[in-house]
Amino acid sequence: MTDILSRLLGTRDWLLADGATGTNLFNMGLAAGEAPELWNEEHPDRIRSLYRGAVEAGSDLFLTNSFGANASRLRLHGAEGRVRTLNRIAAEIGREVADAAGRPVVVAGSVGPTGEIMAPMGSLTREAAVEIFHEQAEGLKEGGADVLWLETISAAEEFGAAAEAFERAGMPWCGTMSFDTAGRTMMGLTAVDMVKMVARLPHQPLAFGANCGVGASDLLRTILGFAAAGPEQPLIAKGNAGIPRYHDGHIHYDGTPELMADYAVLARDAGATIIGGCCGTTPDHLRRMREALETHPRGERPTLEVIAERLGPFSSASDGSGGSTDADRRAGRRRRG
Numbered sequence: 658m659t660d661i662l663s664r665l666l667g668t669r670d671w672l673l674a675d676g677a678t679g680t681n682l683f684n685m686g687l688a689a690g691e692a693p694e695l696w697n698e699e700h701p702d703r704i705r706s707l708y709r710g711a712v713e714a715g716s717d718l719f720l721t722n723s724f725g726a727n728a729s730r731l732r733l734h735g736a737e738g739r740v741r742t743l744n745r746i747a748a749e750i751g752r753e754v755a756d757a758a759g760r761p762v763v764v765a766g767s768v769g770p771t772g773e774i775m776a777p778m779g780s781l782t783r784e785a786a787v788e789i790f791h792e793q794a795e796g797l798k799e800g801g802a803d804v805l806w807l808e809t810i811s812a813a814e815e816f817g818a819a820a821e822a823f824e825r826a827g828m829p830w831c832g833t834m835s836f837d838t839a840g841r842t843m844m845g846l847t848a849v850d851m852v853k854m855v856a857r858l859p860h861q862p863l864a865f866g867a868n869c870g871v872g873a874s875d876l877l878r879t880i881l882g883f884a885a886a887g888p889e890q891p892l893i894a895k896g897n898a899g900i901p902r903y904h905d906g907h908i909h910y911d912g913t914p915e916l917m918a919d920y921a922v923l924a925r926d927a928g929a930t931i932i933g934g935c936c937g938t939t940p941d942h943l944r945r946m947r948e949a950l951e952t953h954p955r956g957e958r959p960t961l962e963v964i965a966e967r968l969g970p971f972s973s974a975s976d977g978s979g980g981s982t983d984a985d986r987r988a989g990r991r992r993r994g
């Protein structure tokens with residue numbers, strides 16, 4: 658039986674994913690340092706509202722509130738024994754919201770990094786990482802997630818361990834990495850490196866791409882890098898809503914709904930099929946993104962110059978591949994100015 662995401666990808670030119678989890682939960686009262694995954698049990702009404710906000714704004718897919726619901730991260734809150742329960746509840750609430758939507762909506766079980774460094778650089782072995790991811794995957798599967806969604810990963814070894822765990826759980830999956838260090842992940846991978854890595858995985862993702870990172874411009878530069886490498890799978894773009902600014906004791910993202918609407922159209926034209934937002938992205942942003950995708954015809958693949966003009970300058974003069982373009986250099990000059 659074909660999964661719902663594969664069916665949608667087979668019939669649609671683009672899909673709108675959701676926005677931020679943390680930003681929207683902070684707006685609901687989540688305190689700094691508090692584990693949002695504990696709200697699955699303590700405040701299920703707020704998690705239901707989070708999911709509904711994305712669906713009502715037009716998202717075809719939303720991520721569950723389970724990003725940090727693995728044993729390694731939950732240990733920091735004394736909740737490592739509740740992994741399966743918290744993930745199951747996150748997916749169950751999502752299943753309820755998706756089934757009531759009146760249209761096909763994908764429940765994507767969010768799986769974030771372990772927070773540890775894998776061997777040989779760190780102490781986390783592949784076997785231990787697979788066990789951590791598998792436990793989380795089984796909880797999300799039990800709760801009714803349609804697909805597993807690995808996100809904000811920086812190490813190839815951790816990405817591969819999660820893929821093995823998802824195969825063990827018998828679940829389809831998608832995966833994104835965060836390119837936040839001058840066009841590379843924190844562990845040094847470029848967009849082309851990721852395409853090659855994904856191609857070697859025994860358990861292939863339905864789609865892959867980039868999330869979070871620096872800003873929308875940088876993320877689209879990474880999408881162009883993916884597309885140029887000619888991957889077989891659809892690409893995912895989930896960029897932040899602008900750049901974070903600290904104001905009155907809180908982090909705010911300066912990306913307006915209008916900017917994110919431009920970003921969504923540019924992401925589609927750059928080669929992305931699944932398009933959403935990450936940090937700072939609210940339902941107001943999503944509504945404008947949906948409207949823009951529905952009303953703007955597909956255009957030519959944007960140049961780096963067009964991206965910088967529409968969304969703002971790049972944060973670095975290189976995409977991580979070792980070279981820089983005229984657009985990169987001009988963006989760098991504008992930033993320094």
